[in-house]
Amino acid sequence: MKKLLNVLYVTQPDYYLKKEGRNIVVTLDGKRVARYPIHILRQIVCFNYMGVSPRLMKMCMEEQVALSFFTPYGKYCGRLLGASYGNIYTRKRQYELAASETSLDFVKNIIYAKSYNSRKILIRFKNDHKNAINYSAVQNAIDAIKDLMLKIQSAPDKDSVRGLEGLIARTYFAVLDELILKQKEDFYFRERSKRPPMDRFNALLSFMYALYTNNIAAALEGVGIDAYAGFFHTDRPGRVSMALDIIEEMRAYVIDKFCLSLVNLNRIGKVHFEIKENGACLLNEKGRDIVLKYWNKREQEEIFHPFTEEKIKLGLLPHVQAQLLNSYLRGDINAYPPFMIGG
Incomplete structure (x- = not known):
C-alpha cells in the first residue's frame, strides 16, 4: 500500500477499505492498518479482492476522488466517479467529432506523434x-x-491511418527486443501478447498500459471530457476509447522506456512474476510494489513540454494533455497538440 502523488495504491489483495468520519481507513481482518484523510487524495487505485464499503464509495463520489479497481494481477475492472461537471457544449462537440471523419486531423496528429516518439x-x-x-x-x-510517417498526413480516412499505425507498430515491436540489454534469458520480446501476457516483458507492458490508461481517463473526466468517446479507437462497451486515443502518443516515451529501465537497471527480476496454468505471466505482489515504487519516482521527474514550453512533472502529463484536448474541443486552439519528445 503506497500513497504516491496524491494517489493511494492498495496492492495487498486482502485489504478492505472503509469510511471513518472524513477518513479512508484500510483494514486487514477487521484491524486498522492505515488511515488517510479524504482531502489529501485525488484517486484511489485498488488491486485488492475485498473491495471498499458503500459508505466510502459515496464519500469518494461526493469529494470527486476517482476510485479505480484492478484485479491483484493488474487487469482493469472499472472506475467509480462522482457527478460530472463538464460543459455540455464541449461534450456535444466531442460526440459530433467522434461520429464523423471530421476528427481525421486529430487522429493523424496522435498517430504521427506516436510514430515520432517510437522512432x-x-x-x-x-x-x-x-x-x-x-x-x-x-x-x-x-x-x-x-x-x-510521411504517408500519414496524406491518408484519406481513419481506416487508412489505422493501417499505417499497424505497420508502424509492427516495425517498432520487431526490434523492441534489441532494447532489452540485461537479463536476456528471463526478459525478451517476441511479439505483443495482451490477454493474457505470455512473457515477463509483456506482463510489465500490460500492467503499466492499464494503469496509465486509467490515469488518463481520470484526467479526461476531470476536465469534463467523456473518456469513453474516442476519435481513433472504435466504441465498445466499457472501453475508455478517448483515453486509449491519448495514450497512443505517450506509450513509447512514458511506458515502454520505463519498463525497459526496470529490466536494464536490474530493478526487477524473474522472481517478481508468476506463471499461471494457462501460460499467462503476471506480476506478483512484490513485483507490483517494486513497479509502483519506481513509477512514483518516474512521475516526479521533470520533463520539458514542447507546446506549453515549460517544465512539468511527468505525472502531470495526462492532465496537461486533457486540458489541451479540452481547449481544442472548445475551439480555443485550432488543433490538438499531442505530446512529442523534445531534443
Whole structure:
C-alpha cells in the first residue's frame, strides 16, 4: 500500500477499505492498518479482492476522488466517479467529432506523434548502445518508420491511418527486443501478447498500459471530457476509447522506456512474476510494489513540454494533455497538440 502523488495504491489483495468520519481507513481482518484523510487524495487505485464499503464509495463520489479497481494481477475492472461537471457544449462537440471523419486531423496528429516518439526511442538506444544491439536491424526500423510517417498526413480516412499505425507498430515491436540489454534469458520480446501476457516483458507492458490508461481517463473526466468517446479507437462497451486515443502518443516515451529501465537497471527480476496454468505471466505482489515504487519516482521527474514550453512533472502529463484536448474541443486552439519528445 503506497500513497504516491496524491494517489493511494492498495496492492495487498486482502485489504478492505472503509469510511471513518472524513477518513479512508484500510483494514486487514477487521484491524486498522492505515488511515488517510479524504482531502489529501485525488484517486484511489485498488488491486485488492475485498473491495471498499458503500459508505466510502459515496464519500469518494461526493469529494470527486476517482476510485479505480484492478484485479491483484493488474487487469482493469472499472472506475467509480462522482457527478460530472463538464460543459455540455464541449461534450456535444466531442460526440459530433467522434461520429464523423471530421476528427481525421486529430487522429493523424496522435498517430504521427506516436510514430515520432517510437522512432525517437529507437534512435536514442541506437546511439547510446550501438555495440550492444543489432545496429543494422534497429537502423532499418528507424528508416522504415520514417517512410511510413510521411504517408500519414496524406491518408484519406481513419481506416487508412489505422493501417499505417499497424505497420508502424509492427516495425517498432520487431526490434523492441534489441532494447532489452540485461537479463536476456528471463526478459525478451517476441511479439505483443495482451490477454493474457505470455512473457515477463509483456506482463510489465500490460500492467503499466492499464494503469496509465486509467490515469488518463481520470484526467479526461476531470476536465469534463467523456473518456469513453474516442476519435481513433472504435466504441465498445466499457472501453475508455478517448483515453486509449491519448495514450497512443505517450506509450513509447512514458511506458515502454520505463519498463525497459526496470529490466536494464536490474530493478526487477524473474522472481517478481508468476506463471499461471494457462501460460499467462503476471506480476506478483512484490513485483507490483517494486513497479509502483519506481513509477512514483518516474512521475516526479521533470520533463520539458514542447507546446506549453515549460517544465512539468511527468505525472502531470495526462492532465496537461486533457486540458489541451479540452481547449481544442472548445475551439480555443485550432488543433490538438499531442505530446512529442523534445531534443
